Amino acid sequence: MKSVAVVLLLVIGASLLGVLPFERHDVSELQPAQTLVVEYLQEDQVRLSSDGGLTATGPDWTAAVEQLRRNAQGYLFLNTAERVIFVGRAVTLLPQVAADEILRPAAQVYAVDQAISPDGATAYLKTRDGKLTLGQIRTKILEGETFTLPQIYSTKEGIYTRT
Amino acid sequence: MEQAYTPPEKPSIPGPFTDSAIRRIFQFSGDFIIRELQIGEIRLYAYFLDGLTSGGDIARLVFQPFTDNLPQGTEEELYQAALGGYIYAANTSEVMDLETACMKLVNGFCVVLFPGLEKGLSFETRTGEKRGPSETEVEKTAKGPKDAFTETMRTNTSLLRRHLRTPELCLEQGVIGRKSLTNYTVVWIEGLTNPDLVERVRRRMAAIDVDGFLTPASVEEYLTGSRATAFPLVQSTERTDKFSQGLLDGRVGLLVDGLPLGYLLPVDLAAMMTSPEDKTVDYISASFLKILRYGALLVSLFLPALYIAMAEYHQEMLPTGMLLSMIESKQSVPFPTVVEVLGLLLAFELLQQAGLQLPQSVGQTVSIIGGLVVGSAAVEAKIISPAALIVVSVAGVCGYTLSGQDFSGAVRIWRFGLSLCASVAGLFGIVAGFLALLIHLAGLESMGRSYLAPFSRLSGGSRLLRRRLVTDKYRDPSLAPEDKRKQR
Numbered sequence: 001m002k003s004v005a006v007v008l009l010l011v012i013g014a015s016l017l018g019v020l021p022f023e024r025h026d027v028s029e030l031q032p033a034q035t036l037v038v039e040y041l042q043e044d045q046v047r048l049s050s051d052g053g054l055t056a057t058g059p060d061w062t063a064a065v066e067q068l069r070r071n072a073q074g075y076l077f078l079n080t081a082e083r084v085i086f087v088g089r090a091v092t093l094l095p096q097v098a099a100d101e102i103l104r105p106a107a108q109v110y111a112v113d114q115a116i117s118p119d120g121a122t123a124y125l126k127t128r129d130g131k132l133t134l135g136q137i138r139t140k141i142l143e144g145e146t147f148t149l150p151q152i153y154s155t156k157e158g159i160y161t162r163t
Numbered sequence: 164m165e166q167a168y169t170p171p172e173k174p175s176i177p178g179p180f181t182d183s184a185i186r187r188i189f190q191f192s193g194d195f196i197i198r199e200l201q202i203g204e205i206r207l208y209a210y211f212l213d214g215l216t217s218g219g220d221i222a223r224l225v226f227q228p229f230t231d232n233l234p235q236g237t238e239e240e241l242y243q244a245a246l247g248g249y250i251y252a253a254n255t256s257e258v259m260d261l262e263t264a265c266m267k268l269v270n271g272f273c274v275v276l277f278p279g280l281e282k283g284l285s286f287e288t289r290t291g292e293k294r295g296p297s298e299t300e301v302e303k304t305a306k307g308p309k310d311a312f313t314e315t316m317r318t319n320t321s322l323l324r325r326h327l328r329t330p331e332l333c334l335e336q337g338v339i340g341r342k343s344l345t346n347y348t349v350v351w352i353e354g355l356t357n358p359d360l361v362e363r364v365r366r367r368m369a370a371i372d373v374d375g376f377l378t379p380a381s382v383e384e385y386l387t388g389s390r391a392t393a394f395p396l397v398q399s400t401e402r403t404d405k406f407s408q409g410l411l412d413g414r415v416g417l418l419v420d421g422l423p424l425g426y427l428l429p430v431d432l433a434a435m436m437t438s439p440e441d442k443t444v445d446y447i448s449a450s451f452l453k454i455l456r457y458g459a460l461l462v463s464l465f466l467p468a469l470y471i472a473m474a475e476y477h478q479e480m481l482p483t484g485m486l487l488s489m490i491e492s493k494q495s496v497p498f499p500t501v502v503e504v505l506g507l508l509l510a511f512e513l514l515q516q517a518g519l520q521l522p523q524s525v526g527q528t529v530s531i532i533g534g535l536v537v538g539s540a541a542v543e544a545k546i547i548s549p550a551a552l553i554v555v556s557v558a559g560v561c562g563y564t565l566s567g568q569d570f571s572g573a574v575r576i577w578r579f580g581l582s583l584c585a586s587v588a589g590l591f592g593i594v595a596g597f598l599a600l601l602i603h604l605a606g607l608e609s610m611g612r613s614y615l616a617p618f619s620r621l622s623g624g625s626r627l628l629r630r631r632l633v634t635d636k637y638r639d640p641s642l643a644p645e646d647k648r649k650q651r
Contacts, residue, residue, distance in 0.1 A: 003606070007599040008584065015588040022589060026500055027474040028493035032486065079479040080486055104479070 025075045032080040035122040038097065039087035039115060046093065050081070051118040061096050078102045083125050084134065085110045085118075085152065094149075098138040105135030111149035121152065176262040179281045182208050184261050189268075200226065200275070203235045210264075211273040211288065220288040221273045224252040229275070238279040245275070245284055254287035269344060296322055301568060302402050306443040311401040316346055316420035319403075323350065323418075323425075326407035331355070337368060340376035347376070350416035350425075355646040357413060363610055364415045364428060382419055382426055383569075387609065393573035396609040398430040405439050413644030415610075429610035429642070433617030433627060436460065438566040441629050449629035457627070459561035463571075464578055464600075466561070467504050468585035468593050470554040474500040476589030488550075495545040501586035503547050507555040508579060616641050 014020055033050035041047050041057060046064040049055040056071050058064030069076045084107050086094060091111055097103065108130025110121075131150050140147045178184050189195035194214050200207040207229070211221060232249040233241055246255065252273075258264045259282050264274050271289035276282075296318065299311040312319045320334050331353040339345050349368065351361050364386075371385045379399060387396040397417075400406055406425035410416055417426040427434075436456055441449040473481055474489065481489070496503065514533040518526035538556075541547045558578060565571040577600055584592035607614035617627065636651075638644045 003602045004599040007595055007602065008580075011584055011588050011592050011595040015592070020588055020591055022476050024475050024589075025478070026493075027478060027486070027489050028496060028499070030478060030486075030490050032490055034483075034487070077478060077490075080483050082483055104483075 025077075029074040030077040031072045031074040032077050034080060035083045035085065035118040035125070036078065036081045036103070037085045037087060037116060037118045037121070038090045038093055040090050046090070049118050051122045053119075061093050061100070065100075065102065079104055081107050083108050083110065083121065083130065085112055085116060085121055086149070087112050087115055091149065094137065095141055098134055098141060103134055105133060105138070107134045108132065109134055109137055109149055110152050112152040112154065114154055116152065116154055125152075176265050178261045180258060180261045180264050180276060180283055181281060182276055182278055185210060185264060185276070188261075188265060195268075198226070200229050202229060202233055202241060205238050205241060206278070207241075208276040208278065209273060210268060210276070212268055212271070214292075215269070215271040215290060216273055216288045217290045220252075221286075224288060225250060225273050225275070225286050238277050242277050242280060242282075242284070250284075250286060252286035252288060256285050258283040258285050266338070266344070270346070293318065299401050302400060302405070302439055302566065304438075304440045304443050307402075307439050308404045310403050312403060312406075312418075312423045312425055314421050314423050316348060316418050319418050319425065320348060320350075322403045323407060326403055327352070327410065332410075335365070339368065339371055339373075341372070341374050343375040343377050345376040346420040348418045350410060350418060352410050355413060355644055356410070356415060357643040357645060360413075360415050360429070360610060360642070364417065368417075376419065377421060379422060379424060382417070382422065386417070386426070386428070392603065392607055393576045394604070394607060394614065395435070395567060395569035395573070396430060396607065396614075398427040398434055398567065399424045399569065400427065401425075402439050404442075408442065411649070413638050413642040429608075429612035431609065431612060431614050431616050432604065435567050435570040436565065436627075446629045446631045453628055456564055456566075459564040460574065463558050463561035463565070463574055464581060465593065465597075466554055466558045467508060467578060468581040468596070470551070471501050471504050471582055471585040472589040472593055474550075475586065489548070492548045492550055496548050497546070500551065501582070503551045504555060504582060505579070505586075507547060507551055508558075508582065511555055511559050512575065612641065 031052070031054070033052070033054070035051045037049045038061070039047050039049075045057045045059060046061055047055065047057045048064045048068050050068070054068060054072055054076070056064055056067035058067045065078075079102070081103050084097065084103065086109070094109070108125070109132050110125070110130060132147065137147065139145075176188065186197070189210075192212070194212050196211050196213050198209040198211075200209055209221075209225065228250045229245070233244050236244070246257065256267075258267060258274055264276075264283060264285070267274050267285040271287070272285040273288045274283050274285045277284075293315045294313050296310045296313055298309045310322055312322065323334075324332065329352065333349075333351050333353050335349045337347055337349070339347055347368065349361070349364055367386055367388075373381070373385065376382070376385070383395065383397045383399070384390060390396055398409070400409075401424055403425070406416055406427065409427040414427045414429065417428070419426075436453065438452070438456070441453065444452075474493075478486055493500070498506070510533075514530060517533070518530045520526075521529060534556075538547075538552055542549050542552055562571045562574055562578075565574065577596075581593055581596040581600075584596035586592070588595065604614050613619070636649065637647055638649050640647065
C-alpha cells in the first residue's frame with residue numbers, strides 16, 4: 001500500500017506543480033467551433049469568424065486566434081473545427097494555418113472568392129466530404145507538391161462546391 | 164515469510180468434573196437443565212442445554228435405557244455397561260474432565276455424570292432445528308446444481324460428502340474463539356492436496372486467538388493475516404459444487420459453523436474471474452464469457468475515469484460528433500464532470516447499500532425508484548448529464564458480471580481511486596493509477612501464491628480461458644498438488 005500511496009502522491013504533485021503537458025478545461029466550459037472562416041480585411045487585418053457568431057481580428061493569424069479566444073464566452077475549442085474556409089487572398093495564410101497545431105489535421109479546407117457566412121457554410125458542408133484536409137495539405141507543402149483547394153461558390157440560389 | 168508463532172492459549176476450564184463445578188459454571192444459564200437419575204442405590208446426574216438438544220431424544224435414547232436396561236451393580240460397572248452399548252444413543256463418548264463436559268454441552272450433547280468416579284458419558288442428542296440446504300442466493304447458475312451451504316457445519320460436511328464420496332476427503336475439525344467456541348473444519352483431499360498448504364492453513368487457524376469468530380470478515384482477515392487490501396485473499400462461496408471443484412483442483416477448504424459459506428485457499432485473480440457457469444456450458448461459450456468478464460472488469464474499472472479524463476483534459480481525443488453532443492448536454496449542468504461522476508458513483512453505492520439493508524421486495528423498489536426515476540428526473544432537470552449517467556450505469560452493470568461480491572467491491576473502490584486520479588491528471592493520472600494497481604496486485608499473496616500467478620508463465624501458465632475438459636488432464640502446477648493428473 002505504501003508504493004500505491006507514493007505513486008498517487010507523485011501524480012498529485014505533478015498536477016499541482018503544473019508539469020503536465022495539458023490543461024484542464026471542463027467540457028461544459030468549451031465553446032466549440034465547427035467552421036472557421038479566415039479572411040483578410042482591407043487594412044491587412046486577419047479576420048476570423050466561426051459558427052455561432054464569434055468573430056475576431058488581428059494583424060496576423062496567431063493574434064487573430066488569440067483575440068478569438070478572448071472574445072469567446074467560455075474556452076474556445078478549435079479542435080472541433082471540421083472545416084476551414086479561406087476567403088480570397090487569405091489563402092496565403094494556409095502554410096501558417098497548416099503548421100499550427102490548434103486545428104485538427106482532419107479539418108477540411110476550402111477556398112471561396114467572396115465573404116461567406118460560417119453558419120450557412122456549416123449547414124451546407126455538413127453533408128459533404130471535402131477532398132483535402134489540413135493534414136494532407138501540410139504533407140503536400142512539406143513535399144513541395146502543388147495542389148488546388150476545393151472551391152465554394154456562393155450565388156443567389158445558394159452555395160455549391162467544385163474541386 | 165511466515166513469522167514464528169506461539170500456540171495460543173485455548174479456552175480452558177480447569178478442574179475435575181463434579182456436580183457442583185458444572186452447576187457453578189452454568190448457574191446463570193436459563194436453558195441449562197439438570198436431571199437426577201436414580202439407578203438402584205446410585206444417583207447419576209444428567210445435564211443438557213434446552214434448545215440445543217432434543218428432549219424427546221434424550222428421554223428415549225438416554226433416560227429410558229438408563230433406567231430400563233442397566234444392570235444393578237457398582238458405579239464403575241454401571242459406567243462400563245452404559246459405555247458398552249446399553250444406551251441407544253449412537254454417538255457416545257467418555258467425559259474425563261470439566262472442560263470436555265462443558266464443550267459437549269454447548270455442542271448439543273447430553274452429559275451424564277457418575278459422581279463417585281468424577282467422570283461421565285456424553286450422548287449426542289442435538290435438536291433437528293436447523294435450516295436445511297436451500298437454493299443459492301448470490302451465485303446462481305442456469306444449469307448447475309442448486310444446493311447451497313447452510314449455517315450448520317455438519318449439514319455442510321454432509322453436502323460435501325455427497326459431492327465427493329472419496330474416503331480420502333479429510334475433514335479436520337477444531338474450535339476457535341475463546342468465547343464463541345466456534346467449530347471449524349479444514350477440508351482437503353489426502354493424496355491430492357499439497358500437504359504444505361494444508362499445514363499452512365492449520366498453522367494459521369491454530370495461531371488465531373480471539374474472543375469471537377463469528378463473521379465472514381473475521382475468517383478472511385484473521386486467516387490471511389494483516390491485509391491492507393480490498394481484494395479478497397480467500398475465496399468464499401455458497402456453492403457446494405464450486406467448493407468441491409476447488410478441493411479437486413488441489414486447494415484447501417474451510418468450513419465455519421454459523422457461516423453459510425465455504426472458504427477456499429489459496430486464491431488468485433483468475434479464480435475470482437471464474438464463474439460456476441463456466442463449468443455448465445461448453446468450453447467455447449465459457450471462454451467467450453470469460454473474455455467478456457475480463458472486458459467488463461476493465462470497463463468497470465476504467466470507464467468513469469476515462470470519461471473524466473476525456474471530458475476534463477483530452478477533448479481532442481473524442482470524435483467531433485460525440486464531443487459536440489457532450490458539450491451540448493453539459494451546457495446547462497451546474498457541476499463539473501468530476502463532481503458529477505463521483506457523485507453518481509457515490510449515489511450508486513448508496514442505492515446498493517439501501518437495496519441490501521431492505522427486504523428483497525422493498526429493495527427492488529428502492530433500486531427502481533433510485534436508479535430509474537431519480538436518474539431520469541435528474542437528467543431532465545439538467546442536474547446531471549445523460550452521458551455521465553450512462554457511463555456510471557455501464558460501469559456499475561459491468562461490475563455485477565464479476566462472480567465474487569468481495570472482488571467486485573474491491574473493483575468499485577479502485578474505480579473511485581482511478582476516477583480521482585483522472586480528475587487530477589487526466590490520462591496520465593489513469594496510467595499512474597493503473598500502475599499503482601498493478602504494483603498492489605503483484606504484491607498480494609494468498610497462502611504464498613501470487614495474486615497474479617495465472618498471468619505468469621513462470622508460475623504455471625495461463626488459466627484465463629476455459630480449457631476443453633477432455634484435454635485438460637493436469638491440475639494447476641502452481642498449487643503443487645501431490646496428484647498432478649486429474650484424468651487419463
